[in-house]
Amino acid sequence: MAEILPEVDTSARIKVIGVGGGGNSAVNRMIDAKLPGVEFVAINTDAQALLHSKARSKIHIGRETTRGLGAGADPEVGRKAAEESEKEIYEAVKGADMVFITLGEGGGTGTGGAPFVAAAAREAGALVVAIVTKPFTFEGERRRRSADTGIRELKDNVDTLITIPNDRLLQMIDRKTSLVDAFGIVDEVLQQGVQGISSLITVHGMINLDFADVKAIMAQAGSALMGIGRARGDNRATEAARQAIDSPLLETSIEGARGVLFNITGGRNMTMHEIDEAAKTITDAVDPDANIIFGAVLDEALEDDLQITVVATGFDDARHSEREAAREVHVRQIPVPEAPAMTRPEPVPMPAPVREPEPEPEVESEPVFEPMPLPPLRQPFINEAPQTVQEPEVVPFAPLPTPTAPPRRFAPLASIEPEAVPEPEPVAQPEPEAEPVYTTIHEKGASILSDMGINDDDDLDVPAFIRRKVQ
16 A cells, blocks of 8 residues: 655754753753754853753854853843854754744843844744743842843743743752752753643644644743643542642743643553543633643653643733732722721721821921021121121120221221321420429429429418418
8 A cells, every 4th residue: 555645744843942051951951851853952152061062053152242251141242142143043043933942031141142042033934932930039139130121022022931930949849959959950840841842743642733733822922821740640630730730830820821732741551531631620720712722642751650731821911900900899898898887986086186286296396497597697697797897896706707807997097197196296396394404402492482483582481371461
């Protein structure tokens, strides 16, 4: 019997591109897991890091920008490096139907270069899905802000963006888990995210999907959430499904998703009844109008475990906001009937006396106004000092005006003295009266007696008034 082969190759060409140190590490993890039907590309500014990459295709970007070194956690350097190697990046994404971009946000090369790589892949016509991690809290506030900026820029250049907060991974690991193992779990989650979607296309399963089904859910979907569940035992299907929809990786509920894609992976002992249980658990948790597609893939490596990967897309923010607003209104309406019971004691008069004493403190405002006139008193005093010379003498605490005042007083006096002094000088001429010189005391006494009107013939023993009467 002749074998009929399709004239057109219906298989989708899928590429996984790791950008920066975190992306390169995740790619190495996927290569070790032997992800089928996928091409791997490693992009980095650090030449030494590329030497440790297991990807066949390696692109060293920004040779002139960083000269073989890293971006130094500067997204701007990562962006310039990607622009410098524009041709190599376009060549790497050319011909791909679907491109996964994986990286750890918050660094330099991945945060700055990934948006450029995503834009190039979209321009080449590929369905672009980015799976990124947000840094741990202990990595610092600056790295977190850088990650938030990078996520916003990346969202504008991809069809679907799946963000995994590393802090939520702490809820999935033991307290004794080492730092190396913790970052290994981060890489494993990125690997499961890519594998859960790509295997629906590349692996022929019990319930098969093709690239068109995946594209219908993920094209221009915007932000998406991813949850992973794994269980074993009698109720493993239901348990794994519940773990996936309640996964710590989900920052919000999948209730408002318009599109849901999930993959059920198990060993050969996986039954159709288990697939039905898992599918029912997931579909009951989302909107009845949501577009839901799923597939079932066999993986003998899982043995008795059953793993489910759920990707929820197309969240309606308006619907969420309306529901939250309705809930807030409902909560506000509940205490309304209780309010009148509280108003019975009428605590209204209580605030009244409280308001009355509040205006009373106006007295306190009076001392506040008292210091206000003090500055104006000093200002006129300072103005009067230069105008009147006498007032500075009254103020003892103003030493500065006192030295300047005396020169102003003596200046006018000095000008008057020279005019008055020359006039009395001729009057001082009667000084010759002191010219008589007495040789003996008798001569001086006779002169004095003559001035008194007493002659030598007068009897000085008789009083003068008697002598005058006798004469």
